[in-house]
Amino acid sequence: MRKYVERGTCRARESDYDMSRIEETFKRLSKGNRKALVGFLVAGDPDLERSERDCRMALENGVDVLELGVPFSDPTADGPVIQAAGQRSLAAGTTVATVLALAKRLRRDFETPIVLFGYVNPFFNYGYEKLAKDAAAAGVDAFLVVDLPFEESGEFRVHLDAVGLDFISLIAPTTPDARLGKILKEARGFVYYIMVKGVTGARAGVAEDVAGHLVRLKNHTHLPVAAGFGVSNGNQAREAARHADGVVVGSALVKAAAENRLVPLIREIRQALDCKEK
Amino acid sequence: MKCVECNTVPDANGHFGVYGGRYVAETLMPALIEVEKAYRAAQADPAFESEFRGLLKHYVGRPSPLYFAPRLTEAFGGAKIYLKREDLNHTGAHKVNNTLGQAILARRMGKKKLMAETGAGQHGVATATVAARFGMECDVYMGEEDIRRQAPNVKRMNLLGARVIPVTSGTKTLKDAMSEALREWVAAVDTTFYVIGTVAGPHPYPLMVRDFQSVIGIEAREQFLELENRLPEMVIACVGGGSNAAGLFYPFLNDAGVKMVGVEAAGHGIATGQHAASIEAGRPGILHGSKSYVLQDSEGQILNAHSISAGLDYPGVGPEHALWADLKRVEYSGITDAEAVAAFHELSLMEGIIPALESSHALAEARKRARTVGKNGAIVVCLSGRGDKDLESVLDYDKEQNSEVRIQKSE
Numbered sequence: 193m194r195k196y197v198e199r200g201t202c203r204a205r206e207s208d209y210d211m212s213r214i215e216e217t218f219k220r221l222s223k224g225n226r227k228a229l230v231g232f233l234v235a236g237d238p239d240l241e242r243s244e245r246d247c248r249m250a251l252e253n254g255v256d257v258l259e260l261g262v263p264f265s266d267p268t269a270d271g272p273v274i275q276a277a278g279q280r281s282l283a284a285g286t287t288v289a290t291v292l293a294l295a296k297r298l299r300r301d302f303e304t305p306i307v308l309f310g311y312v313n314p315f316f317n318y319g320y321e322k323l324a325k326d327a328a329a330a331g332v333d334a335f336l337v338v339d340l341p342f343e344e345s346g347e348f349r350v351h352l353d354a355v356g357l358d359f360i361s362l363i364a365p366t367t368p369d370a371r372l373g374k375i376l377k378e379a380r381g382f383v384y385y386i387m388v389k390g391v392t393g394a395r396a397g398v399a400e401d402v403a404g405h406l407v408r409l410k411n412h413t414h415l416p417v418a419a420g421f422g423v424s425n426g427n428q429a430r431e432a433a434r435h436a437d438g439v440v441v442g443s444a445l446v447k448a449a450a451e452n453r454l455v456p457l458i459r460e461i462r463q464a465l466d467c468k469e470k
Numbered sequence: 471m472k473c474v475e476c477n478t479v480p481d482a483n484g485h486f487g488v489y490g491g492r493y494v495a496e497t498l499m500p501a502l503i504e505v506e507k508a509y510r511a512a513q514a515d516p517a518f519e520s521e522f523r524g525l526l527k528h529y530v531g532r533p534s535p536l537y538f539a540p541r542l543t544e545a546f547g548g549a550k551i552y553l554k555r556e557d558l559n560h561t562g563a564h565k566v567n568n569t570l571g572q573a574i575l576a577r578r579m580g581k582k583k584l585m586a587e588t589g590a591g592q593h594g595v596a597t598a599t600v601a602a603r604f605g606m607e608c609d610v611y612m613g614e615e616d617i618r619r620q621a622p623n624v625k626r627m628n629l630l631g632a633r634v635i636p637v638t639s640g641t642k643t644l645k646d647a648m649s650e651a652l653r654e655w656v657a658a659v660d661t662t663f664y665v666i667g668t669v670a671g672p673h674p675y676p677l678m679v680r681d682f683q684s685v686i687g688i689e690a691r692e693q694f695l696e697l698e699n700r701l702p703e704m705v706i707a708c709v710g711g712g713s714n715a716a717g718l719f720y721p722f723l724n725d726a727g728v729k730m731v732g733v734e735a736a737g738h739g740i741a742t743g744q745h746a747a748s749i750e751a752g753r754p755g756i757l758h759g760s761k762s763y764v765l766q767d768s769e770g771q772i773l774n775a776h777s778i779s780a781g782l783d784y785p786g787v788g789p790e791h792a793l794w795a796d797l798k799r800v801e802y803s804g805i806t807d808a809e810a811v812a813a814f815h816e817l818s819l820m821e822g823i824i825p826a827l828e829s830s831h832a833l834a835e836a837r838k839r840a841r842t843v844g845k846n847g848a849i850v851v852c853l854s855g856r857g858d859k860d861l862e863s864v865l866d867y868d869k870e871q872n873s874e875v876r877i878q879k880s881e
Contacts, residue, residue: 313755343499391656
């Protein structure tokens with residue numbers, strides 16, 4: 193088992209030696225010339241027990257970073273698959289607190305970075321400061337909040353910084369250069385590049401200008417970049433990962449979990465990512 | 471009551487005090503910044519102003535009358551009741567003031583297509599109307615439940631060349647239509663201008679819609695001054711998202727002697743939980759791109775609103791209203807479905823004006839306040855729309871009530 197430093201509730205990262213799980217993961221993969229598979233599942237879908245089982249399967253079968261989706265009643269950036277998963281999860285009684293408890297249970301057995309992924313209102317309602325502390329105590333590594341852009345995220349970022357958690361920044365194809373610089377200056381952990389203009393969900397191909405945008409991004413940051421939105425199989429994952437450090441797979445994993453074929457899909461994607469180009 | 475803070479908002483990022491802002495996916499941020507820049511440029515351009523004013527006059531039919539309602543005044547037994555007749559606008563409601571402004575802006579920005587969400591269908595019709603007027607394509611997102619409740623407006627939008635896209639998620643009402651419109655806008659952001667119908671949503675919409683609707687209050691203030699040579703004691707408007715109220719109130723903010731009342735939909739009653747009273751019964755939260763009062767559960771999940779009036783059936787409210795409520799510059803109260811329907815009938819019988827169910831909430835509040843304001847005073851009520859679209863809802867409601875009464879009697 194890899195050694196990692198337990199990060200308590202009130203300890204910020206103190207030195208370069210106290211590397212975060214996210215940094216360590218990307219560094220290790222990069223050394224092996226491999227790409228990260230960032231896997232998204234909705235916490236509590238269809239209920240907490242089965243969700244925990246799915247998360248464990250994902251973590252045991254090659255997911256390098258786990259994004260745990262915190263369900264929200266009005267997910268304005270999600271397509272039908274994640275919308276439906278969120279509804280199932282809410283119907284089963286999932287709350288921010290039960291997601292934190294799930295993260296804590298997973299943390300006991302895994303050192304894979306865990307990112308809580310959600311919409312701002314349930315987090316705002318929980319209280320940013322308390323949430324940052326409770327998440328750190330649960331072994332969560334970072335937050336990604338879809339509808340909390342740079343201008344509005346300052347208050348939450350301060351509290352996350354205080355406990356050494358990362359606030360993952362999203363970059364879209366529509367983000368202009370000047371704005372890119374501003375966002376990336378404050379970015380932590382890794383950068384999430386949204387490959388398509390649209391909501392989450394499977395698409396036929398990978399958007400065309402991805403390579404150019406990823407190169408543009410790389411000029412502004414030393415952080416690893418994971419590309420997501422629309423990746424649903426091994427071929428798309430390999431294509432998307434070509435110019436990135438990792439690839440995010442969301443809706444496709446959620447769908448596969450619901451259809452009891454999570455492990456085969458993760459293995460397919462893992463294999464495609466690890467297969468060296470000729 | 472003066473309101474210093476009221477005059478200094480929003481800030482550069484669209485904050486009204488702690489409310490407002492831009493809480494959207496990064497993909498939309500550049501588009502919102504672009505809309506804001508275009509709007510600021512348009513404001514500074516006399517050509518924009520003159521085209522907007524010209525169309526308000528010749529196309530919408532402004533100024534709308536400020537009508538003294540003598541029989542209603544007598545029935546209420548107190549203050550003189552004046553009605554700001556937004557129901558007489560082209561398309562039958564105040565909504566067109568805003569869609570016209572946004573359509574002119576969209577054209578300046580080179581957009582060829584408009585999209586909108588709609589609840590009662592009034593904003594959808596108003597957007598479809600200006601899209602036709604400017605030769606633009608138009609998609610309107612509307613909850614399936616509202617399509618059922620507001621069938622005549624769906625037909626109108628189709629006649630005007632718009633596509634009405636049924637939204638089947640969630641409660642199938644305005645909240646879900648707006649969520650779906652935001653999702654679709656993300657995908658079409660290069661070519662499409664999103665015409666938001668109320669003072670909610672991300673910056674700059676709350677500011678922009680308030681400005682376009684301010685024509686209501688500017689006219690009402692001038693007209694009242696001309697008729698009575700003073701200002702009214704009270705102005706009242708209904709509040710769903712709050713655009714007609716913001717438009718009426720804003721020009722009166724600095725008139726310390728003018729009391730303002732925003733009327734939310736109390737549905738079956740606040741205590742039942744079946745209502746749309748975000749300010750009275752909600753907590754600060756974030757919905758559809760801005761921070762404001764939101765109906766939500768203990769976990770921050772958005773609750774379903776209820777109102778007989780589709781236009782008020784929304785679990786949020788514009789951020790500037792949230793600020794006005796906190797500063798106590800505007801008082802917010804609730805009117806139930808039953809009270810609104812009674813006011814609907816009363817205005818129809820007393821003045822020969824069939825009001826929209828939304829506006830009926832404001833009328834019902836005026837009835838409660840008339841005696842307190844007193845015979846020497848006057849109340850201006852925003853009659854935000856006409857009620858033709860609501861005939862079926864009201865007749866159904868009356869039928870249900872009558873059958874309940876019969877059942878109770880037979881018991």
